[in-house]
Amino acid sequence: MTTENVKLSSLFAPEQVTCHLDEMTCHEVFRHLIELIGTGNQSIDVEDTYQQVLARKSCGIAFLQSSVAVIHVRVKGLEQLRIALGTSRKGFRCATGSEEGVCAAGGLSLVKLVVMMLAPLDDPTGYLRSIAALTQACRQEGFIEQVFREEEPDNVWKTFDKANKYLPEYLVARDIMDADFSHLNDTDRLSHAIDSFCRLGVSELPVIDADGDLVGIAAEDELIRICLPEYITWMEDLTPILNFEPFAEILRRESHVPLVEIMQFSERYATVDEESPAIHVAKVMLRRDVRQVYVVRNNKFLGVITIQDFIHKVLRA
Amino acid sequence: MAHGSETDAPMSGGALAIRFAILTAASALISGLVHFAWGLNNEQTISVTVFLVIILATLFFWSFRLAIAFIGLPVLILTKTLELDCFREHCSLEVILFLIGMMVVVGGLRDLGFFTWIIQAILKMKGMTGRRFVLVSAVASALSASAVDEVTSILFMSALIFQVCDVLKVRPVPFLIICVMATNVGSAGTMLGNPVGILIGSRAGLTFEDFMVWAFPVMLLSLVATIALLLVWYREEIRELDARLKQRLDHALPLGPTVAVPFRRGLLLIVGTIGLVALHHRIEVFLGLETNSVLYMAPLVAAGIVMIWRRGRARHYIEHDVEWWTLLFFLMLFGVSGTLQYTEVTTEIASSMKNMIGDELAVMIPIVMTMAALGSAFVDNVIFVAAFIPVVQELIGEAGPVHPLWWALLFGACFGGNITMIGSTANIVALGMMEKRYRTRINFIEWIRVGFVVGLVACVIAWLALLVTTPLMISV
Numbered sequence: 001m002t003t004e005n006v007k008l009s010s011l012f013a014p015e016q017v018t019c020h021l022d023e024m025t026c027h028e029v030f031r032h033l034i035e036l037i038g039t040g041n042q043s044i045d046v047e048d049t050y051q052q053v054l055a056r057k058s059c060g061i062a063f064l065q066s067s068v069a070v071i072h073v074r075v076k077g078l079e080q081l082r083i084a085l086g087t088s089r090k091g092f093r094c095a096t097g098s099e100e101g102v103c104a105a106g107g108l109s110l111v112k113l114v115v116m117m118l119a120p121l122d123d124p125t126g127y128l129r130s131i132a133a134l135t136q137a138c139r140q141e142g143f144i145e146q147v148f149r150e151e152e153p154d155n156v157w158k159t160f161d162k163a164n165k166y167l168p169e170y171l172v173a174r175d176i177m178d179a180d181f182s183h184l185n186d187t188d189r190l191s192h193a194i195d196s197f198c199r200l201g202v203s204e205l206p207v208i209d210a211d212g213d214l215v216g217i218a219a220e221d222e223l224i225r226i227c228l229p230e231y232i233t234w235m236e237d238l239t240p241i242l243n244f245e246p247f248a249e250i251l252r253r254e255s256h257v258p259l260v261e262i263m264q265f266s267e268r269y270a271t272v273d274e275e276s277p278a279i280h281v282a283k284v285m286l287r288r289d290v291r292q293v294y295v296v297r298n299n300k301f302l303g304v305i306t307i308q309d310f311i312h313k314v315l316r317a
Numbered sequence: 318m319a320h321g322s323e324t325d326a327p328m329s330g331g332a333l334a335i336r337f338a339i340l341t342a343a344s345a346l347i348s349g350l351v352h353f354a355w356g357l358n359n360e361q362t363i364s365v366t367v368f369l370v371i372i373l374a375t376l377f378f379w380s381f382r383l384a385i386a387f388i389g390l391p392v393l394i395l396t397k398t399l400e401l402d403c404f405r406e407h408c409s410l411e412v413i414l415f416l417i418g419m420m421v422v423v424g425g426l427r428d429l430g431f432f433t434w435i436i437q438a439i440l441k442m443k444g445m446t447g448r449r450f451v452l453v454s455a456v457a458s459a460l461s462a463s464a465v466d467e468v469t470s471i472l473f474m475s476a477l478i479f480q481v482c483d484v485l486k487v488r489p490v491p492f493l494i495i496c497v498m499a500t501n502v503g504s505a506g507t508m509l510g511n512p513v514g515i516l517i518g519s520r521a522g523l524t525f526e527d528f529m530v531w532a533f534p535v536m537l538l539s540l541v542a543t544i545a546l547l548l549v550w551y552r553e554e555i556r557e558l559d560a561r562l563k564q565r566l567d568h569a570l571p572l573g574p575t576v577a578v579p580f581r582r583g584l585l586l587i588v589g590t591i592g593l594v595a596l597h598h599r600i601e602v603f604l605g606l607e608t609n610s611v612l613y614m615a616p617l618v619a620a621g622i623v624m625i626w627r628r629g630r631a632r633h634y635i636e637h638d639v640e641w642w643t644l645l646f647f648l649m650l651f652g653v654s655g656t657l658q659y660t661e662v663t664t665e666i667a668s669s670m671k672n673m674i675g676d677e678l679a680v681m682i683p684i685v686m687t688m689a690a691l692g693s694a695f696v697d698n699v700i701f702v703a704a705f706i707p708v709v710q711e712l713i714g715e716a717g718p719v720h721p722l723w724w725a726l727l728f729g730a731c732f733g734g735n736i737t738m739i740g741s742t743a744n745i746v747a748l749g750m751m752e753k754r755y756r757t758r759i760n761f762i763e764w765i766r767v768g769f770v771v772g773l774v775a776c777v778i779a780w781l782a783l784l785v786t787t788p789l790m791i792s793v
């Protein structure tokens with residue numbers, strides 16, 4: 001596949017688009033999309049590819065948005081990247097392998113657009129760049145709603161073509177970030193932060209001000225550190241505090257203590273510009289020894305890239 | 318409590334090779350110079366070269382310093398520059414045992430919540446202001462350095478500074494510098510404060526009481542001057558701390574959580590240990606024991622009691638709280654520096670000094686103090702003092718143990734540690750902790766600007782004090 005000026009819509013035809021997936025199960029959707037790509041393409045063994053999808057589905061699904069799932073596998077002998085799309089107005093649950101439960105990456109969201117990408121085994125970049133173009137298209141105002149609304153494959157393809165997105169030369173931070181990542185406001189109280197940690201199951205959250213600028217982060221471990229500072233943990237014998245006495249102060253004050261109490265400032269977290277190459281993000285994570293970095297544009301908070309994002313979107317590519 | 322760590326970033330093969338090449342070339346050059354220019358014999362040349370290589374190793378190969386000392390000692394033995402008996406005589410095993418005992422006691426104190434209790438007492442103080450916080454933390458740093466050791470003191474005082482600065486959201490650097498500098502000054506107060514103190518005490522035959530009479534008051538004077546200077550130097554930062562503190566206390570918010578700590582056991586341990594150390598001379602006289610024998614054994618007795626009392630943690634104290642790396646380095650270093658005396662290099666240096674400056678104490682005191690201060694600012698003060706002790710012994714001759722040159726050496730080595738950020742172990746440990754916690758470094762210039770002034774003022778005060786006390790010492 002050439003690496004320049006490849007339009008996203010050129011990677012599939014209206015024949016590789018299917019609408020009204022509402023009545024199908026998750027597995028049926030996958031098989032159907034593989035069949036759409038495999039029709040007339042001798043290099044694709046539909047059954048074998050389907051088994052590959054099932055085998056790696058739990059960690060092979062990337063969610064560009066909560067309602068847009070991308071499934072990707074590498075196929076031996078395939079000459080260039082191939083895409084098939086399926087849409088569903090009502091949405092369906094994208095469940096993992098044997099259990100019809102919850103997808104590791106997608107949570108309980110209803111999927112309305114499934115993108116099946118089959119990539120040549122020896123092309124490491126095509127899939128990532130396609131994802132980037134797809135991500136950009138999905139972020140275009142009204143684009144994704146238009147795709148969901150269309151009832152004919154032809155019109156879905158035209159919507160993609162009209163979006164006029166080309167595969168970028170390389171992946172940037174913006175392409176792999178999670179733009180829907182929850183955040184806290186600098187005016188929030190400690191109680192709100194504690195609730196958010198418990199509800200979202202994340203270890204740290206960005207804190208933004210009224211202008212949307214990233215002003216700090218709130219971290220779970222800092223919360224624990226505030227209750228149990230270093231000078232208390234020096235004691236080998238913790239008999240005096242076996243009943244979590246230091247936590248009582250936080251419980252008493254959490255509803256009126258400002259979030260700034262546990263906020264950590266720029267020296268304690270890492271940011272990258274939205275245009276930074278993805279490889280730079282990996283470097284920042286390693287150098288700063290952090291598990292997630294914050295994507296900004298002139299300090300305006302845009303999204304988060306976690307190590308999991310890397311595993312899902314980059315290492316599994 | 319851990320006394321620093323070997324946390325140097327791994328060096329690339331190329332960088333390592335370049336540094337080794339520089340070290341070898343510098344050593345060869347210095348060897349040639351000392352051999353031909355000073356007319357030293359072969360043994361003297363070898364001993365000076367090995368010693369200088371160890372100094373350079375501490376500057377350029379911090380993480381390799383023990384390995385280089387390990388190689389240096391066999392070089393001296395195998396070239397017949399040093400005999401094993403002489404090594405045993407000079408390696409100051411009693412000092413090493415003293416330090417081991419104190420490290421175990423410090424581990425016990427930490428486990429028993431003694432340091433937690435002190436920090437909580439400061440955090441809970443009524444009517445706290447920015448200025449008062451600085452004053453209390455600086456005095457606590459100095460006194461705890463005198464009572465245990467400088468590294469332990471800065472480790473737990475840093476935790477206090479970080480806690481308060483984190484809560485008040487202020488830059489910790491000025492307050493950390495204040496505490497580190499107070500720690501270095503305080504470490505000159507007793508034999509317990511700094512390895513340099515016990516080393517000088519050991520070689521000069523000084524007692525704990527000698528330190529309390531001749532060093533502690535000078536330390537207090539220097540501390541007052543140091544704190545006053547730092548209060549002015551960092552007035553803007555203290556004002557900001559004061560404003561934040563007031564805001565917080567107005568809302569009745571604490572500076573940190575506090576818990577009930579059963580501190581009496583820890584207090585008993587530290588009072589008992591220091592009491593035994595303080596009374597060592599009287600006990601020795603009473604029992605007719607060798608000078609300083611009780612002094613060296615007191616921490617071991619206390620450590621033994623701690624290890625029986627908290628037997629479940631005994632192995633932990635020995636394996637984790639005793640800084641074997643540092644102590645082995647000291648052991649090698651003392652042995653190697655003893656070679657300088659054995660080969661009479663120190664006699665040569667002492668006679669050169671006498672020829673240049675004469676034997677007037679009024680001239681020798683500031684010169685010894687300046688040399689010790691400048692030497693300690695750039696080289697580990699233990700290395701400098703270990704090498705300089707025989708020189709001072711030569712300069713003093715047959716005079717009694719309480720001689721102003723010993724105190725000049727002590728004050729120079731301890732106060733000089735404030736001049737640069739690598740001047741003392743306390744500086745390195747504190748900066749390492751800050752770097753790890755905040756991922757930020759103190760600028761070398763930022764440190765030396767204040768460090769030079771503080772070091773100079775403290776040394777001038779010590780010099781003036783020695784001018785006044787010299788006649789009293791000579792008459793003792």
